Amino acid sequence: MPKLKPDTQKARREHILDAAERCFAREGFQGTTMKDICRDAGVSLGALYVYFASKEDLIAGITERDRSKLTAQLTEVAAAPDLLAALARLGEHYTVEEPRYKQQLVIEIGSASVRSGPVGEIFRACDAAVLAQFEGLFARAEAEGKIAPKLNAKLLAQTIAVLGDGLFWRRAVDPNFDASAMVPIITALIGSLLNPIPAPAPYEPAPAAPAHLEVNS
Amino acid sequence: MPKLKPDTQKARREHILDAAERCFAREGFQGTTMKDICRDAGVSLGALYVYFASKEDLIAGITERDRSKLTAQLTEVAAAPDLLAALARLGEHYTVEEPRYKQQLVIEIGSASVRSGPVGEIFRACDAAVLAQFEGLFARAEAEGKIAPKLNAKLLAQTIAVLGDGLFWRRAVDPNFDASAMVPIITALIGSLLNPIPAPAPYEPAPAAPAHLEVNS
Amino acid sequence: MPKLKPDTQKARREHILDAAERCFAREGFQGTTMKDICRDAGVSLGALYVYFASKEDLIAGITERDRSKLTAQLTEVAAAPDLLAALARLGEHYTVEEPRYKQQLVIEIGSASVRSGPVGEIFRACDAAVLAQFEGLFARAEAEGKIAPKLNAKLLAQTIAVLGDGLFWRRAVDPNFDASAMVPIITALIGSLLNPIPAPAPYEPAPAAPAHLEVNS
Amino acid sequence: MPKLKPDTQKARREHILDAAERCFAREGFQGTTMKDICRDAGVSLGALYVYFASKEDLIAGITERDRSKLTAQLTEVAAAPDLLAALARLGEHYTVEEPRYKQQLVIEIGSASVRSGPVGEIFRACDAAVLAQFEGLFARAEAEGKIAPKLNAKLLAQTIAVLGDGLFWRRAVDPNFDASAMVPIITALIGSLLNPIPAPAPYEPAPAAPAHLEVNS
DNA sequence: CATGAATGAGCGTTCATTCAT
DNA sequence: GATGAATGAACGCTCATTCAT
Numbered sequence: 001m002p003k004l005k006p007d008t009q010k011a012r013r014e015h016i017l018d019a020a021e022r023c024f025a026r027e028g029f030q031g032t033t034m035k036d037i038c039r040d041a042g043v044s045l046g047a048l049y050v051y052f053a054s055k056e057d058l059i060a061g062i063t064e065r066d067r068s069k070l071t072a073q074l075t076e077v078a079a080a081p082d083l084l085a086a087l088a089r090l091g092e093h094y095t096v097e098e099p100r101y102k103q104q105l106v107i108e109i110g111s112a113s114v115r116s117g118p119v120g121e122i123f124r125a126c127d128a129a130v131l132a133q134f135e136g137l138f139a140r141a142e143a144e145g146k147i148a149p150k151l152n153a154k155l156l157a158q159t160i161a162v163l164g165d166g167l168f169w170r171r172a173v174d175p176n177f178d179a180s181a182m183v184p185i186i187t188a189l190i191g192s193l194l195n196p197i198p199a200p201a202p203y204e205p206a207p208a209a210p211a212h213l214e215v216n217s
Numbered sequence: 218m219p220k221l222k223p224d225t226q227k228a229r230r231e232h233i234l235d236a237a238e239r240c241f242a243r244e245g246f247q248g249t250t251m252k253d254i255c256r257d258a259g260v261s262l263g264a265l266y267v268y269f270a271s272k273e274d275l276i277a278g279i280t281e282r283d284r285s286k287l288t289a290q291l292t293e294v295a296a297a298p299d300l301l302a303a304l305a306r307l308g309e310h311y312t313v314e315e316p317r318y319k320q321q322l323v324i325e326i327g328s329a330s331v332r333s334g335p336v337g338e339i340f341r342a343c344d345a346a347v348l349a350q351f352e353g354l355f356a357r358a359e360a361e362g363k364i365a366p367k368l369n370a371k372l373l374a375q376t377i378a379v380l381g382d383g384l385f386w387r388r389a390v391d392p393n394f395d396a397s398a399m400v401p402i403i404t405a406l407i408g409s410l411l412n413p414i415p416a417p418a419p420y421e422p423a424p425a426a427p428a429h430l431e432v433n434s
Numbered sequence: 435m436p437k438l439k440p441d442t443q444k445a446r447r448e449h450i451l452d453a454a455e456r457c458f459a460r461e462g463f464q465g466t467t468m469k470d471i472c473r474d475a476g477v478s479l480g481a482l483y484v485y486f487a488s489k490e491d492l493i494a495g496i497t498e499r500d501r502s503k504l505t506a507q508l509t510e511v512a513a514a515p516d517l518l519a520a521l522a523r524l525g526e527h528y529t530v531e532e533p534r535y536k537q538q539l540v541i542e543i544g545s546a547s548v549r550s551g552p553v554g555e556i557f558r559a560c561d562a563a564v565l566a567q568f569e570g571l572f573a574r575a576e577a578e579g580k581i582a583p584k585l586n587a588k589l590l591a592q593t594i595a596v597l598g599d600g601l602f603w604r605r606a607v608d609p610n611f612d613a614s615a616m617v618p619i620i621t622a623l624i625g626s627l628l629n630p631i632p633a634p635a636p637y638e639p640a641p642a643a644p645a646h647l648e649v650n651s
Numbered sequence: 652m653p654k655l656k657p658d659t660q661k662a663r664r665e666h667i668l669d670a671a672e673r674c675f676a677r678e679g680f681q682g683t684t685m686k687d688i689c690r691d692a693g694v695s696l697g698a699l700y701v702y703f704a705s706k707e708d709l710i711a712g713i714t715e716r717d718r719s720k721l722t723a724q725l726t727e728v729a730a731a732p733d734l735l736a737a738l739a740r741l742g743e744h745y746t747v748e749e750p751r752y753k754q755q756l757v758i759e760i761g762s763a764s765v766r767s768g769p770v771g772e773i774f775r776a777c778d779a780a781v782l783a784q785f786e787g788l789f790a791r792a793e794a795e796g797k798i799a800p801k802l803n804a805k806l807l808a809q810t811i812a813v814l815g816d817g818l819f820w821r822r823a824v825d826p827n828f829d830a831s832a833m834v835p836i837i838t839a840l841i842g843s844l845l846n847p848i849p850a851p852a853p854y855e856p857a858p859a860a861p862a863h864l865e866v867n868s
Numbered sequence: 869c870a871t872g873a874a875t876g877a878g879c880g881t882t883c884a885t886t887c888a889t
Numbered sequence: 890g891a892t893g894a895a896t897g898a899a900c901g902c903t904c905a906t907t908c909a910t
Contacts, residue, residue, distance in 0.1 A: 026332075027332065028247065028328060028329070029245075029247075030245065030246075030247030030248055031247055033904060034904075034905060034906080035904080044871050045871075045873095045905095046870055046871050046872065046908090047869085047871075049906075050869070054906080055905070055906095104331050107324065107327060107328045107331070108328055110324060110386065110389070110390045111245060111321075111324050111325055111328045113390060114242075114321050114324070114389065114390065115243075115244065115245065115248070123390075124391070127390070151402065155399075155402065158387070158394070158399060159402055159403075159406075161383075161391075162380065162383035162384055162387050162399060163379070163380070163383055164383070165383045165386045165387055165390075166378075166379035166380055166381070166382045166384075166386065167379055167383075168386075169379075169382045169383065169386050170375070170378060170379050170382060172327070172331065173327045173330060173331065173340075173344070174341070174378075175341070178375075181372065182375060182376065182379060185368065185372065185376055186376075186379065189376075189406050189409075189410075193406075220893065221894070250878085250879065250880080251879085251880060251881080260895090261895065261897065262880095262881085262896080262897065262898095263882090263883085263894085263895055263896050263897065264895055266882080267894060267895075271880080271881080272881095437871075437872065438873070459765075460766075461766065462680075462681065462762060463681075464679065464680075464681030465766070467899080468901060468902080469900090477874090478874065478875050478876065479875080479876065479902085480873085480874055480876065480903085480904085481874055481875075483901095483902070483903080484872095484873060488902080489901070489902095538762075538765050541758065541761060541762050542762055544758060544820065544823070545679060545755075545758045545759055545762045546679070547824060548755050548758070548823065549677075549682070557824075561824070561825060562827075585836065589832065589836065592832075592833060593833065593837070595817075595825075596814070596817035596820075596821050596833060597813070597814070597817055599817045599820045599821055600812075600813035600816045600818075600820065601813055601817075603761065603813075603816045603817065604809070604813050604816060606761070607761045607765065607774075608775070608778060608812075609775070610779075611809070612809075615806065615809075616806075616809060616810065616813060619802065619810050620810075620813065623810075623840050623843075623844075626840075626843060684882085684883060684884080685883075685884060685885080686883080686884095695891065695892050696884095696885090696892075697886095697887090697893065698891060698892075700884095701890070706884065706885095870910100871909100871910085872908105872909105872910100873907105873910105875904105875905100875906085875907080875908105876903105877903105877904100877905105878903090879902085879903075880900105880901100880902095880903105881899105881900085881901095882898105882899090883896105883897100883898100883900100884896105884898105885896085885897105886894105886895085886896080887892105887893105887894095887895090888892100888893105888894095889891100889893100889894105
C-alpha cells in the first residue's frame with residue numbers, strides 16, 4: 001500500500017516525465033543520462049527509480065502520454081461542427097503553439113520505435129488508433145453527406161497522416177521552417193481531398209467556398 | 218610505395234559507409250558500437266579508423282553521401298521534360314524501391330541533426346540546397362509557362378518538402394504503410410499545387426488534367 | 435540522507451591517493467592504469483571516479499598533498515631553535531625514513547610537471563613557495579644574527595634546493611645510494627653556507643670552531 | 652650483408668635518435684608515439700623499425716649515447732691540469748650550454764630507469780661507471796698530493812653526484828632557475844670538499860684560495 | 869520511502885608492432 | 890630496403906542500475 005497519496009505520486013510521475021521529455025528532445029534518448037533527468041527534475045536517482053523501472057520505461061511513459069493526448073484531441077475533432085476547421089486548428093496547435101522541442105521529441109520517439117521494445121509497440125498501437133479514428137471520422141462524415149472525397153476513408157486517413165507527419169518533421173528539423181505559413185496550405189490540400197459539401201442553408205446562398213485558401217478552384 | 222590506390226581507398230570507404238548505414242538504421246547512432254560496424258563491414262577496428270576519424274565522422278560521411286545523391290537526382294528532375302512525372306518517379310524511387318532501412322536512417326540523421334555538431338550543419342546545408350533547387354526549378358517552370366501555381370516558388374518548394382518528408386517518415390515508422398498506393402496520391406496533390414499547363418497540342422484538345430486523381434475540379 | 439560522512443569521504447580519498455602513489459612510483463604515471471590503482475586500493479573503478487574525476491586529478495591530488503606536507507614541515511623548521519639541526523632532521527626524514535618509492539614518485543611528478551597541465555602548475559607553485567619559505571627563513575636568521583652567510587638569502591635558498599633535490603634524485607635512482615652516510619655530508623655543506631654564529635655562552639670559551647665540516651676526521 | 656653503407660646507417664640511426672630525444676623530452680616516454688618520432692625524424696614507420704626494434708630500444712639507445720658522452724667527458728676532466736676548473740667547465744656545459752630539453756630528457760630516463768628493463772640496466776651501469784671514474788680521479792689526485800679532502804674518494808664521488816644531479820634536476824624542473832649563477836656556488840662547494848693544494852710555486856706566494864667563496868676557512 | 873555511493877560491463881579511441889606490397 | 894595500411898589488445902572513462910543506510 002503506497003504511503004504517498006496517489007495524487008502526489010501521479011504529480012511526481014508527471015514531473016519526472018516532463019523533465020525526461022526536455023532531456024530526450026535536447027540530447028536524444030541514448031544521449032541522455034538518468035542523472036541528467038534527475039538534475040532537470042530535481043529528484044534523486046533513487047527516487048526516479050521508484051517511479052520508473054528503467055530508462056526505456058521513461059520513453060514508454062512519454063510515448064503513452066503524448067499519444068493519448070493526441071487521440072483525445074481527435075475525439076474532439078470528431079465532435080466539431082466544421083471538420084476542416086477543426087483539423088486546421090489541430091495542426092495549428094501542434095506545429096505552431098507547441099514548443100519546438102516537442103516535435104524533436106516526436107522524432108526521437110519515432111526513431112526509437114523502429115527498434116524492438118515496448119516503445120515501438122506503444123507507438124504503433126497509438127498510430128494505428130489515430131489512423132482508425134481518422135478513418136471512422138471520414139467514413140461518418142461521408143455517410144452524413146458532409147464531405148465527398150475521391151479517396152476512400154482509409155486512404156484519406158493515411159494521406160492526412162503523411163501531411164501531418166511531414167509538418168512535424170519539417171518543424172523539428174528545419175530552423176527556418178515557417179509553420180504558420182504552411183498550416184493553411186496543408187489545410188487547403190486536405191480540403192481538396194475531403195471536398196466538403198456546404199451545408200444547404202436555404203434562402204441564403206452559401207458562402208462560395210471553404211475560402212481558407214483557394215488552392216486551386 | 219605501398220600507399221593504396223585511390224580507387225581501392227574510395228571503395229573501402231564506401232564499403233564501411235554501407236555497413237555503418239545498415240547499423241545506424243538498425244540500432245540508432247548511439248546504439249551502434251564501432252565494433253558492430255566493423256563486424257558488419259568485415260574490417261578490423263584499426264582499419265576503420267584509418268578511413269574515418271570518429272563515429273561522428275561516419276554519420277557526417279553518410280549524410281554527405283546521401284544528400285549529395287539527392288541533389289544529383291534533383292538536377293536530373295530539372296532537366297526532365299515532364300516535371301510532375303519526374304517528381305513522381307523520384308518519390309517512387311525513394312519510398313518504394315529503396316529498402317526501408319534507408320528511410321529509417323534518414324530519421325536517425327534528422328534526429329542527430331537537431332543536436333549541435335557537424336552532422337546538423339551538413340544536414341541543414343543539404344536541406345537548404347535541396348529547397349533552393351526546388352525553388353529554382355519551379356521559378357523557371359513558371360517563367361517558361363509550364364506551370365501556373367497559386368503559390369510562389371519558395372512556398373511551393375517548402376510544401377513539396379513537407380509532402381516528401383511526410384512520405385519518408387510514414388514509410389520508416391509505419392510497417393503497414395503502402396508507399397506505392399500513396400505516391401500517386403501525393404503526386405496528384407503536387408499536381409494541384411503546380412497546376413501544369415498542357416503543352417498546346419494543335420487540333421487535339423489536351424486531356425483536361427493529369428487525371429490520376431482530380432483533386433478538386 | 436545517506437551521503438557519506440565527510441570523515442569517511444576524506445579517509446577514502448587518502449586511501450586511494452596512497453594506492454595511486456605506490457602505483458605511479460612503480461610503473462610511472464602513464465604506465466599505471468586506473469584499474470591498477472583500483473586493484474591496489476581495493477575499490478571498484480566506479481568508486482574511484484566518485485573521488486577523482488580523472489587520472490590527472492589523481493596526480494594533482496598527490497602533488498598537492500605531498501608538497502603541502504613539505505611546506506608544513508618547513509614551518510616547523512622555521513620555529514626550531516637550531517636551524518641546521520632541524521634541516522638535517524628534515525633531510526633525514528625524507529631520504530632515510532621515507533620509503534624509497536616516495537622519492538621515485540617525486541621524480542615522476544617532476545617529470546610530469548614539465549608537460550603542460552595542472553600538475554606542472556601545482557608543482558611549480560609549491561616549489562616557489564618552498565623556496566620563498568627558505569628565503570624568509572634565512573633572511574630572518576641573518577637579521578637575528580644567528581647566521582652569517584656569504585650568499586644572499588635567495589641564492590642560499592636555491593642552493594639548498596639543489597642539494598636537497600640532488601639527495602632526492604640519488605636516492606630514487608641509485609639502489610646503492612647510502613642516504614644515511616650522505617645526509618651528514620650535505621648538512622655540513624649547508625652549514626658551511628649558512629655559517630651559523632654560536633650563541634654567546636658567557637664564561638665558557640666556545641668550542642674551538644664552528645666545526646662545520648669535520649665530516650670525517 | 653647490409654645494402655646501405657654503414658655510414659648512412661649510422662647517420663640514420665643518429666638522426667632518429669635525435670628526433671626521439673626531442674619527442675621524449677617534450678611528451679615523456681609513454682606520451683610519445685612511434686608516429687610522433689617518425690614525423691619529427693621525417694622517416695616512415697617501417698624505416699624506423701629497421702633501425703630500432705622497439706620503443707624501448709630507442710630510449711636504451713638514447714641512454715647509451717648520452718651516458719657514453721658523459722664518460723668520455725670525464726676522461727677529459729681526468730687529464731686536465733686544474734681539476735676543479737675542469738669540473739666547473741663540465742657543470743657549465745651541461746647546465747648552461749645544453750638546451751633545457753636535454754635535462755628534461757635525463758629526468759625522463761631516470762624515471763624510466765627505476766622500472767625494470769634494459770633502460771635501467773644501462774642507466775645504472777653508466778652511473779656506476781661515472782662514479783667509479785670520479786672515485787679513481789679523486790684517489791689519484793689525492794695520491795699525487797693535489798687535493799687533501801676530508802672525505803674518502805668514494806664518498807667524495809657520491810657527493811659530487813648529488814651536487815651534479817641536483818643541478819640537473821633544478822634546471823629541468825624550475826623555469827626560473829639561473830644555472831649560470833649556481834654553477835660557481837656549487838663549484839666552490841666542491842672546492843671545499845676537494846680542498847686542493849696549490850702547486851708549490853717557489854718564490855711566489857700562492858694565491859690564497861679559489862676565493863669564489865671561501866666555504867670553510 | 870529517499871538517498872547517492874558503489875558497481876562493472878562496455879564504450880570510443882589509441883598505438884606498438886607486423887607484413888604484403 | 891622502404892612503405893604505411895592493418896591489427897587488436899588495452900586504455901581512460903561513462904552510466905544504468907542496485908542497495909546499504
